[in-house]
Amino acid sequence: MKALLLEAPHLLTVAEREVPVAGSGEVLVRMLGVGICGSDLSVFYGHREVPYYPWQMGHEGVGEIVALGSDVVGRSVGERVVIEPNYCCFSCSECRKGNTSGCLNRVIVGMKVPGVMAEFAVVPAAFAWRAPAGLTLAELICLEPLTVGVAAMRRSQIQKGERCLVVGAGSTGLLLLGLLVARGFDAHFVEVNPQRSQLATELGALPHQERNSGYYDKVFETSGSEGGFETALASAAPGATVVLIGLASHAVHVIPADIVRRRLTLVGSMIYDHPIDFATTVGEAPNFLHKVVQARFGLEDAQRAFEQAHEVPGKSWISIVDEGDLP
Ligand SMILES: [Zn+2]
Ligand SMILES: [Zn+2]
Missing domain, CATH: 3.90.180.10 (Medium-chain alcohol dehydrogenases, catalytic domain)
Incomplete structure (x- = not known):
């Protein structure tokens, strides 16, 4: 072969x-x-x-x-x-x-x-x-990379009506955005690349506005880029959950008191768990994937x-x- x-x-x-x-x-x-x-x-x-x-x-x-x-x-x-x-x-x-x-x-x-x-x-x-x-x-x-998003959403314990932000619209971010939209959420994104932003928009997601800092209930960091974590933290509303998916390996500047005062939850979301997340993905098979x-x-x-x-x-x-x- x-x-x-x-x-x-x-x-x-x-x-x-x-x-x-x-x-x-x-x-x-x-x-x-x-x-x-x-x-x-x-x-x-x-x-x-x-x-x-x-x-x-x-x-x-x-x-x-x-x-x-x-x-x-x-x-x-x-x-x-x-x-x-x-x-x-x-x-x-x-x-x-x-x-x-x-x-x-x-x-x-x-x-x-x-x-x-x-x-x-x-x-x-x-x-x-x-x-x-x-x-x-x-x-x-x-479906495999989509399952990363399926697991991240499950672990975020997202509730109906919550406002979401996805940081980074590479493949993982795009698939997560599409999933959030397909499941009826208002999904916003941060992405520097104009073509990726365009794709995110075609999926029905909305660009994040600077005035919306401290606004989102669930924030998903997928970029793993310099500044991605800081952007995710700054965008989170009081009581929000910040889910980390991107594998950033550089040090970040965090003020712990800021997390305490805003009662933030940080969740590390590593791939997916067997069999629950793949079972969800193959059962749901959303219709935006071709985009x-x-x-x-x-x-x-x-x-x-x-x-x-x-x-x-x-x-x-x-x-x-x-x-x-x-x-
Ligand atoms: Zn992969
Ligand atoms: Zn084992």
């Missing part, structure tokens, strides 16, 4: 690899398409370490079951699936509490184990979700896809199968 390999930072090649075999509890998936997200770009540019090179990347995968391993029940060949690319162990102390995103043995596809940017991949059946009907392949590719997916590239064009992904507003993805075969 063909697989996309990162030979070294900045250099992708397509190589031949053995087709993997589904073991007990696993399914073999013929991959159809794989999304590119910020964490893949960190790997591509060498900012995020991988176990070895050449490395097979990719975690936002959609495909079709072509074989079942032993002990797989209730699944069938031909079923279209969306991969939940974080496999928890179900038995550690965090998993037993339901915090599978904090699983002490979490297997991160494309980061700790080889990714799914290949013609075939083996996936535990429990993490290969039956794809909802009526969505195109491009839309299905958005977020912007650029499709073939496997042979992956180098260009990665190099250009930063400039593309919305999501880029790699189609593994020939264009003509796609729905």
Whole structure:
């Protein structure tokens, strides 16, 4: 089979690899398409370490079951699936509490184990979700990053009528904005890039106005950028919840008394928990996703896809199968 390999930072090649075999509890998936997200770009540019090179990347995968391993029940060949690319162990102390995103043995596809940017991949059946009907392949590719938003909303304990702000309208921010709008919330955004702002507006979100500082009940920081956290804090209303999704790693200036006096709640929202959040996503399958997916590239064009992904507003993805075969 063909697989996309990162030979070294900045250099992708397509190589031949053995087709993997589904073991007990696993399914073999013929991959159809794989999304590119910020964490893949960190790997591509060498900012995020991988176990070895050449490395097979990719975690936002959609495909079709072509074989079942032993002990797989209730699944069938031909079923279209969306991969939940974080496999928890179900038995550690965090998993037993339901915090599978904090699983002490979490297997991160494309980061700790080889990714799914290949013609075939083996996936535990429990993490290969039956794809909802009526969505195109491009839309299905958005379900994994959308689930990050689904989890963030759940953890924010948002109530009907609350005012929301999303800081950053990259793919995660856009999908969260679309979700907030689809669920009937007044969603505002902060974004410096005019094309991303345009996309956010097309999703039905409203640009944040400076006069609305200290106005929002729920603030979601997705940018991970310099100043993103400060913007999120400054925008929060008294008693608000600030949910942090972006993985900013620089130090920030915070005055603790300000958080105390305004009775703010800070929530760190790491990916999603199994199975609750993916179950919500595939059940809800909102209809705005086509607006977020912007650029499709073939496997042979992956180098260009990665190099250009930063400039593309919305999501880029790699189609593994020939264009003509796609729905
Ligand atoms: Zn991702
Ligand atoms: Zn665990």
